[in-house]
Amino acid sequence: QSVLTQPPSVSGAPGQRVTIACTGSSSNIGAGYDVHWYQQFPGTAPKLLMYGNNNRPSGVPDRISGSKSGTSASLAIIGLQAEDEADYYCQSYDSSLTAVVFGGGTKLTVL
Amino acid sequence: QLHLQESGPGLVKPSETLSLTCVVSGAFIRDSTDYWGWIRQPPGKGLEWIGSIYSSGTTYYNPSLESRVTISVSENQFSLRVRSVTATDTAVYYCARLRYRLYFYDFDWWGQGALVTVSS
Numbered sequence: 716q717s718v719l720t721q722p723p724s725v726s727g728a729p730g731q732r733v734t735i736a737c738t739g740s741s742s743n744i745g746a747g748y749d750v751h752w753y754q755q756f757p758g759t760a761p762k763l764l765m766y767g768n769n770n771r772p773s774g775v776p777d778r779i780s781g782s783k784s785g786t787s788a789s790l791a792i793i794g795l796q797a798e799d800e801a802d803y804y805c806q807s808y809d810s811s812l813t814a815v816v817f818g819g820g821t822k823l824t825v826l
Numbered sequence: 827q828l829h830l831q832e833s834g835p836g837l838v839k840p841s842e843t844l845s846l847t848c849v850v851s852g853a854f855i856r857d858s859t860d861y862w863g864w865i866r867q868p869p870g871k872g873l874e875w876i877g878s879i880y881s882s883g884t885t886y887y888n889p890s891l892e893s894r895v896t897i898s899v900s901e902n903q904f905s906l907r908v909r910s911v912t913a914t915d916t917a918v919y920y921c922a923r924l925r926y927r928l929y930f931y932d933f934d935w936w937g938q939g940a941l942v943t944v945s946s
Contacts, residue, residue: 761936
């Protein structure tokens, strides 16, 4: 049971828009801790995809965006492409656990 | 360009100690204002933060693993030891740079990962 809750899977057709939710609580996202997102392809290390809620590292296309509100955050991908098919993880910090915490991960399938 | 590389035995017997090292190149740990950390991922499962260390040697551990884990730093590398391992410690172990600011903790550079299997 992860501290941050994500849907196990989402899917969309090429060109469509998908969102991945990350639900936390008052001791992590709701306490003001930033949310970060990672993209992971099979057999490879996670890669930072979004940091500080809505900031893209160099090289990440602007069709990918992040947002945060209250105790939740979300990652949105518009103009879905086959190359977006991967696992996505949200991450934050929990002040009650005094630990860096991850969501359980969401598998994005491009139909 | 930062590069992190994990190394260590790929097979550890139950009840023994898992040891991994992460060599950092492209930056000096002693000059860095960031932390350095370990994350693991059991086969087919999600990511779990193990702990992090600052250049001064100050450490922070996941409370769920704290009793069995030690992270240390030396020169331009940092190491992980997990004592009394069981099959549930079988995972890919990643080292990564942890950026820390007020209300902000993220991992911006990752090693490629090292699979460690606990089995007799």
